[in-house]
Amino acid sequence: MFLLAVSPNLILFIAGLIHGILLGTLTYFHPKTNKPVKIFLSFYILCISILMLIPVVWQLFSWQAMFYLMPFPFLIGPFLYLYVRSFKEIITWRKAWPHFLLFFVFLILDYVFLLSS
Secondary structure (H helix, E strand, C coil), X not given: XXXXXXXXXXXXXXXXXXXXXXXXXXXXXXXXXXXHHHHHHHHHHHHHHHHHHHHHHHHHCCXXXXXXXXXXHHHHHHHHHHHHHCCCCCCCHHHHHHHHHHHHHHHHHHHHXXXXX
């Protein structure tokens, strides 16, 4: 009964989200690949899957729930860049943290504005 009220596009977004989560976890737990490379690739896939969650949240929940998903597009670029760079060098947290600075700034500002409204 519930599926009849949901649009077909929403079902495709949910299917894509489930596929992305499964692919990200399988990539992360694959035993025969280089560990830093697979970590950045799996987090990149999971961030794209979280972006596919935005239309689902938009239709099923209130608009305030969108604020929790808004910072995640800022993670796609750094994870893709660190994935490509990890083929040539070992990426440590000391090298990686400046790439996530914009995400953390947006996360803090987003939650401050959410609490103030």
